[in-house]
Structure formats: structure tokens, C-alpha cells
Amino acid sequence: MWKIKQIAEADFGCEERMPGEKLKCLVILEDKSGNVRYLEVEDEWLTEQGLDEGSEWKD
Structure with missing residues (x-):
């Protein structure tokens, strides 16, 4: 079982998000x-799943 240690905004570097x-x-x-x-996931999906720092992440 994994636990969410930290959630940070993904770094797009010099490029911005596409429309x-x-x-x-x-x-x-x-x-x-x-x-x-380390995983990159959509912020909206995290919110829909009710996941936040400290939450358990099931494989």
C-alpha cells in the first residue's frame, strides 16, 4: 500500500499547457x-477521488 506523501503542481518548464x-x-x-x-495525474481526477496528502493510494 502506498501513501500520498506530497502533491505538487506539475512543472511544464518553458512550455505552457496546451489549450x-x-x-x-x-x-x-x-x-x-x-x-x-512519482506519478503525474490530473488535478481534477485527484479531487474526484477525494485524494489528498496523507491519503492511501491503491495500486
């Missing part, structure tokens, strides 16, 4: 052993 492209977030996950994973 109609949804805002994405970088989600940092950590498991009980201290392993870390």
Missing part, C-alpha cells in the same frame, strides 16, 4: 519500506 489541457499534479508516493514513486 484545453487539464492541470496536472506531481504525486509523490511512499510505501512502508520507504520506497518512493
